[in-house]
Amino acid sequence: MEQTSPSPRSVAAQTIAVLMPRAEAVAIPLGALCVGFVVFSLFLLLVGKSPVEFFALVWKAGFSSAFSWQNTLSRVAPLILAALCVALPARLGLVVIGGEGAIVLGGLAAAVMGTAVVGMPSALGMVLMMLAGMVLGGLWIGAIGALRIKRGVNETISSLLMAYIAIALLNHFVEGPFRDPASLNKPSTTPLVEGLRVGDMSFVSAHWGVLVGVLACIFCWILIERTTVGFAARVAGDNVRAAQVQGLPVSRLVIGFTALGGAFAGLAGYFEVAAVHGSANASLIAGYGYSGILVAFLARHNPLAIIPVAILLGGFEASSGLIQRRMDLPDATILVFEGLVFIIILLSEALYGRLRIFTASFWEAR
Amino acid sequence: MESVDIGLWGVPLAILGGAIRVSTPFIFVSLGECLTERSGRINLGLEGTLVFGAMSGYAIAYETGNPFIGVLAAALAGACFGFLHGWICKFKGVNDIAVGIAMMLFGMGLAFFFGKPYIQPQAPDLPAIGFGWWSSIPQVQAALQVNVLFIAGAFLSVAMAWMFKSTRIGLIVRVVGDSTDAARAIGLSPAWVRLLATGAGGALAGIGGAYLSLYYPGSWTEGVSSGQGLMAIALVIFARWNPIKCFWAALLFGGAGALGPALQSVGVSEGYYLFFAAPYVLTLGLLILTSSPDRAMQGAPLELSLTK
Numbered sequence: 001m002e003q004t005s006p007s008p009r010s011v012a013a014q015t016i017a018v019l020m021p022r023a024e025a026v027a028i029p030l031g032a033l034c035v036g037f038v039v040f041s042l043f044l045l046l047v048g049k050s051p052v053e054f055f056a057l058v059w060k061a062g063f064s065s066a067f068s069w070q071n072t073l074s075r076v077a078p079l080i081l082a083a084l085c086v087a088l089p090a091r092l093g094l095v096v097i098g099g100e101g102a103i104v105l106g107g108l109a110a111a112v113m114g115t116a117v118v119g120m121p122s123a124l125g126m127v128l129m130m131l132a133g134m135v136l137g138g139l140w141i142g143a144i145g146a147l148r149i150k151r152g153v154n155e156t157i158s159s160l161l162m163a164y165i166a167i168a169l170l171n172h173f174v175e176g177p178f179r180d181p182a183s184l185n186k187p188s189t190t191p192l193v194e195g196l197r198v199g200d201m202s203f204v205s206a207h208w209g210v211l212v213g214v215l216a217c218i219f220c221w222i223l224i225e226r227t228t229v230g231f232a233a234r235v236a237g238d239n240v241r242a243a244q245v246q247g248l249p250v251s252r253l254v255i256g257f258t259a260l261g262g263a264f265a266g267l268a269g270y271f272e273v274a275a276v277h278g279s280a281n282a283s284l285i286a287g288y289g290y291s292g293i294l295v296a297f298l299a300r301h302n303p304l305a306i307i308p309v310a311i312l313l314g315g316f317e318a319s320s321g322l323i324q325r326r327m328d329l330p331d332a333t334i335l336v337f338e339g340l341v342f343i344i345i346l347l348s349e350a351l352y353g354r355l356r357i358f359t360a361s362f363w364e365a366r
Numbered sequence: 367m368e369s370v371d372i373g374l375w376g377v378p379l380a381i382l383g384g385a386i387r388v389s390t391p392f393i394f395v396s397l398g399e400c401l402t403e404r405s406g407r408i409n410l411g412l413e414g415t416l417v418f419g420a421m422s423g424y425a426i427a428y429e430t431g432n433p434f435i436g437v438l439a440a441a442l443a444g445a446c447f448g449f450l451h452g453w454i455c456k457f458k459g460v461n462d463i464a465v466g467i468a469m470m471l472f473g474m475g476l477a478f479f480f481g482k483p484y485i486q487p488q489a490p491d492l493p494a495i496g497f498g499w500w501s502s503i504p505q506v507q508a509a510l511q512v513n514v515l516f517i518a519g520a521f522l523s524v525a526m527a528w529m530f531k532s533t534r535i536g537l538i539v540r541v542v543g544d545s546t547d548a549a550r551a552i553g554l555s556p557a558w559v560r561l562l563a564t565g566a567g568g569a570l571a572g573i574g575g576a577y578l579s580l581y582y583p584g585s586w587t588e589g590v591s592s593g594q595g596l597m598a599i600a601l602v603i604f605a606r607w608n609p610i611k612c613f614w615a616a617l618l619f620g621g622a623g624a625l626g627p628a629l630q631s632v633g634v635s636e637g638y639y640l641f642f643a644a645p646y647v648l649t650l651g652l653l654i655l656t657s658s659p660d661r662a663m664q665g666a667p668l669e670l671s672l673t674k
Binding site: 095097103147149150151152153154156157158160161162164165168169171172175177290293294297329330331332333334335336337338339340342343345349350352353365 | 410414427450454457458459460461463464465467468469472473474475476477478479481482527592593596597599600603637638641643646647649650653654657658659
């Protein structure tokens with residue numbers, strides 16, 4: 001019997017047929033991002049500004065030099081951790097958007113702990129501060145998961161309300177019980193002693209929070225994709241009823257995932273205090289919790305995809321100041337950009353499963 | 367006007383006055399959201415619509431010198447945001463809650479972007495009617511200064527309740543909200559009804575925003591709204607999708623919002639920021655009390671993704 005070797009052409013087609021369905025999850029968000037750039041360019045043209053200049057400035061301020069990378073990376077740590085606070089509950093089908101509250105309270109808890117651990121070995125003090133931020137953040141968002149599962153309270157609304165409550169609590173404590181009398185113009189907690197500050201990494205000019213954020217993403221990816229807990233979570237995210245029928249511990253999964261997400265947001269607050277501001281004050285309310293929502297949705301709640309998306313968005317946010325000065329545009333320009341991209345990303349969700357070039361059968365037929 | 371010392375009576379009076387002043391945006395946003403949700407769609411983006419309504423209302427009132435043209439502009443702008451939300455949600459596989467979050471960011475971004483030049487100038491205020499003429503106490507007279515939009519909101523809540531109960535339009539909205547399939551079976555287009563209901567809801571939220579910038583607090587700043595658009599959505603759940611209950615709930619929320627300033631006016635400044643959180647705590651508390659673990663909420667439109 002004569003054996004016919006497969007033609008190179010059909011081998012290529014087979015390979016493409018295997019790859020294309022996987023490429024869909026990358027190609028559609030990338031395409032949507034490009035459409036977002038185009039629509040935003042049209043917006044800039046409408047208000048009489050040059051999109052070329054805009055994107056050139058983003059490149060210059062966000063990515064072109066060591067200094068601009070430092071600027072970008074300083075925003076990447078809180079963005080990554082805030083995005084995890086959205087992405088983890090999202091894998092269970094929950095839309096939690098109040099990460100800002102956990103960042104703010106995590107930062108406050110870390111700063112207060114920082115004043116209590118003075119005199120202890122600094123490594124122990126740092127760990128205690130970090131734990132304080134993570135525990136409070138975890139409790140804060142975990143409570144949202146618990147309310148959802150025990151009382152049926154909509155998690156989207158409760159998380160946003162709790163973000164407002166968290167900000168009020170921060171203001172109360174920073175202006176009242178924990179105020180450093182020396183902070184006159186900007187009420188703050190007592191500044192951290194030098195030994196408790198988090199410095200830059202030795203190999204990149206960015207603080208250690210960036211590395212911790214990246215490790216957190218890898219941890220979450222393994223948790224979701226490679227463990228039985230993650231498998232149970234994915235089942236519950238697809239169909240809660242089916243998961244319950246299967247006897248999966250849906251309550252514990254929901255509370256656990258929301259609490260873990262909250263702990264990461266609290267960790268973001270810790271790094272903002274220990275590596276950036278040096279004390280807890282109103283600067284903690286920087287909107288990272290909200291930008292993190294966009295990062296998580298752009299990454300389709302995939303922890304590994306969060307890293308590049310956070311770097312991209314961090315670069316855009318880092319260029320805000322330069323764009324204001326050079327192009328005479330308001331600081332809300334980045335917010336308009338983010339809102340537009342967000343809307344277009346959500347619109348692109350309608351394309352999944354609709355584009356035939358991403359199906360295996362389309363390529364196998366050639 | 368000379369101030370008369372009325373002691374602690376000032377607190378409930380200030381809360382009443384505050385409730386009337388603060389509640390108007392809640393009334394309009396919650397009525398708008400009530401209409402949208404009754405059609406089976408949730409629009410979480412009304413916070414952004416509120417802020418954009420505040421900006422556009424203020425800007426147009428300043429440019430034309432007429433606050434009512436400002437209100438009209440805010441309603442139009444709000445309708446545009448509502449239609450955009452409704453149009454995006456017409457596509458299959460798009461999550462209406464997530465679109466709401468995106469619209470919230472987008473609306474606020476656009477409002478701050480175009481509102482920058484209007485932070486300084488002073489636009490004309492909306493007129494108020496004094497219902498305190500029977501009293502000689504200035505605090506009572508001040509508390510009973512009722513804005514025309516509050517009165518319009520009160521009428522609107524009654525009108526909307528009547529619409530749901532006794533009109534053809536109300537029936538269509540309710541059918542679409544309760545069963546997409548039943549609506550299709552009788553020849554209605556659920557997608558179009560929801561689009562129109564979201565557009566109309568957005569217009570009402572825009573009017574609520576115009577009230578913020580044109581009457582109370584009465585100027586355009588980037589902090590003009592502190593989550594009222596969002597609280598109003600929670601309020602609709604608490605009011606069980608009933609327009610008249612929305613009105614009363616809005617008054618209650620307004621009163622809670624006025625608690626901090628009222629206590630401050632009699633010299634209680636301790637924990638001022640905690641009182642500032644009162645409306646959020648109240649909203650959350652009511653949400654916890656009125657939600658139910660088995661998700662079968664009485665009065666909820668059956669097609670609402672919020673309760674599914």
